[in-house]
Every structure is written in structure tokens, then in C-alpha cells.
Amino acid sequence: MSHALSEGFWAPRAACTLACVLRIAHELVEAMVAHARADHPDEACGLIAGPEGTGEPKRHIPMINAARSTTFYEFDSEEWKQVYDQMWDNDEEVVVAYHSHTHTEAYPSRSDAGIASQLGLPGAHYVLVTTKDPDVAEVRSFRIADEVITEEPIEVTGAPEAVQSYKFAHTPDSTVYDCS
Amino acid sequence: MSVEVRVPTILRTHTGGQKLVTGEGDTLAKLFDSLDAQHAGLKGRVVTDEGTLHRFVNVYINDEDVRFIGGLDAALADGDQVTILPAVAGGM
Numbered sequence: 001m002s003h004a005l006s007e008g009f010w011a012p013r014a015a016c017t018l019a020c021v022l023r024i025a026h027e028l029v030e031a032m033v034a035h036a037r038a039d040h041p042d043e044a045c046g047l048i049a050g051p052e053g054t055g056e057p058k059r060h061i062p063m064i065n066a067a068r069s070t071t072f073y074e075f076d077s078e079e080w081k082q083v084y085d086q087m088w089d090n091d092e093e094v095v096v097a098y099h100s101h102t103h104t105e106a107y108p109s110r111s112d113a114g115i116a117s118q119l120g121l122p123g124a125h126y127v128l129v130t131t132k133d134p135d136v137a138e139v140r141s142f143r144i145a146d147e148v149i150t151e152e153p154i155e156v157t158g159a160p161e162a163v164q165s166y167k168f169a170h171t172p173d174s175t176v177y178d179c180s
Numbered sequence: 181m182s183v184e185v186r187v188p189t190i191l192r193t194h195t196g197g198q199k200l201v202t203g204e205g206d207t208l209a210k211l212f213d214s215l216d217a218q219h220a221g222l223k224g225r226v227v228t229d230e231g232t233l234h235r236f237v238n239v240y241i242n243d244e245d246v247r248f249i250g251g252l253d254a255a256l257a258d259g260d261q262v263t264i265l266p267a268v269a270g271g272m
Contacts, residue, residue, distance in 0.1 A: 002261060009213070063268075067271075072269070073270060075267065075268040077271065078245065080238065080265060081265065099270060112271070119190055119191075119225060121190070121268070122190050123267060
């Protein structure tokens with residue numbers, strides 16, 4: 001049994017109806033971090049889609065931040081429709097919705113939770129990347145429903161890059177590296 | 181006149197899990213009235229009590245965001261396709 005599964009601290013709650021862990025290939029984590037770095041100091045945003053019903057993140061889709069802001073992000077309405085149409089045709093769903101914070105920690109803000117709770121993406125892992133540290137980005141994953149934020153561990157699959165340019169934070173720490 | 185509506189996951193609780201439903205109406209407002217008759221509660225998630233679109237919902241007629249073509253007064257023609265999407269947004 002992995003370290004994460006042995007903890008038992010993340011028992012299912014209202015915001016956590018699916019498996020409460022984000023299992024994701026390291027290439028996808030690196031792609032999110034690279035996007036966040038590229039758009040810094042503006043906030044970056046995007047999606048990772050996966051086959052409908054599987055909950056598996058597979059396809060990285062960087063999105064335009066229509067707000068072009070250091071403190072706010074919003075998908076471009078036209079681009080979001082095009083991406084949604086592709087996902088519809090491919091029988092895909094949103095598995096991860098990510099954005100970056102450029103000056104604050106990788107934790108959902110009041111507006112992040114409020115907007116996601118009004119009409120959000122149920123089942124999605126909300127991933128936050130912070131680029132406030134110029135050398136090491138921090139990546140955290142959350143479930144958000146009814147304005148309840150539940151953090152979950154990130155389980156990375158595959159071999160991470162030799163020199164880590166990001167780290168995971170979770171309290172208590174339960175990051176699992178699966179390097180098989 | 182019949183219009184197909186793509187329903188986002190979050191609103192499928194109102195449509196018995198269906199991702200594609202059909203409604204009637206020559207404007208978006210009338211379409212949502214017709215949808216609400218079959219799928220109770222759906223309209224309230226998209227339209228405010230004051231009769232405007234909620235801030236963080238996107239509605240499209242074909243590929244056009246309806247905010248730019250008259251909002252709930254936007255005209256519908258037979259065979260149009262309507263898509264409802266959550267706006268994805270936030271900030272620090």
C-alpha cells in the first residue's frame with residue numbers, strides 16, 4: 001500500500017466524491033509548470049482532458065487567459081467553445097482544470113472557490129501552480145464543491161525529470177513517486 | 181421548431197443524465213422556458229431571477245457567445261444548436 005493510501009486523513013467528503021488523489025504522468029505536470037512559467041507574471045490557465053468516465057488525465061490543453069492579468073484568469077469564451085467541441089467529438093471530459101498564482105501560494109482563492117461552486121466542473125481536479133519562487137514551482141491539487149475546498153495528494157507516474165523544477169505540497173506530505 | 185442543447189456535466193442532474201436535450205422557442209429566453217418545463221431547475225442555473233444570464237455561465241448559439249448577439253433575446257432558427265458551458269475563471 002502506498003504512503004498516500006495508508007494515511008486515511010483524506011476520507012471522502014462532500015467535495016470529494018471520486019477517488020481523492022490526482023494520479024498524473026510527470027510529463028503533464030511538467031507541461032503545466034512550463035505553461036505557468038511562460039505566462040508569468042500573468043496567470044496561466046488550461047485543462048487536461050481524458051476519456052469520458054475514466055478520470056484519467058491524458059491531453060494537455062493550454063488555454064488563453066482572456067483576462068491577461070497577474071491576479072485573475074478567465075477562459076476565452078470563443079476558444080473554450082472550440083475546445084469543448086473537440087472534447088465532445090472525442091468523448092473526452094475535463095479531468096484537470098489548472099491555473100497559476102504568480103504572487104501567492106498554490107491554494108484556491110475565495111473567487112476560485114466561489115466561481116467553481118456556482119457552475120463548475122464536477123469531477124475535475126482543480127490544480128494550482130505557483131510561480132512566485134523563480135526557481136521551484138509548487139503544485140497542489142484540490143476538489144471544490146459548494147465552496148468546500150478539499151486538498152488531495154498528487155501521485156506522479158513515470159520518471160520525473162532529473163532536475164526537479166517543481167515540488168508538490170500537501171499537508172501532511174503524502175506525495176507518492178511511482179518510478180516503475 | 182426544435183433546437184438541440186448541449187448540457188454541461190454540472191447541469192445533467194436536471195436532465196436525468198442526458199447530455200443532449202431538445203427544446204422549442206424562437207428566442208433563447210423562450211427556449212429556456214421550454215427546457216424548464218421538461219427539466220425542472222435547469223433555467224434557474226443559467227438565468228437569474230432578474231431575467232439575465234448568470235455572470236459565470238457561457239451560452240452559445242452555434243459558435244456565437246450570446247452575450248454578443250442579444251443575450252436572452254437572441255433569435256433562434258430551426259436546427260440551431262445551443263451549448264451551455266461553465267465559465268472557467270478565478271483569481272488570487
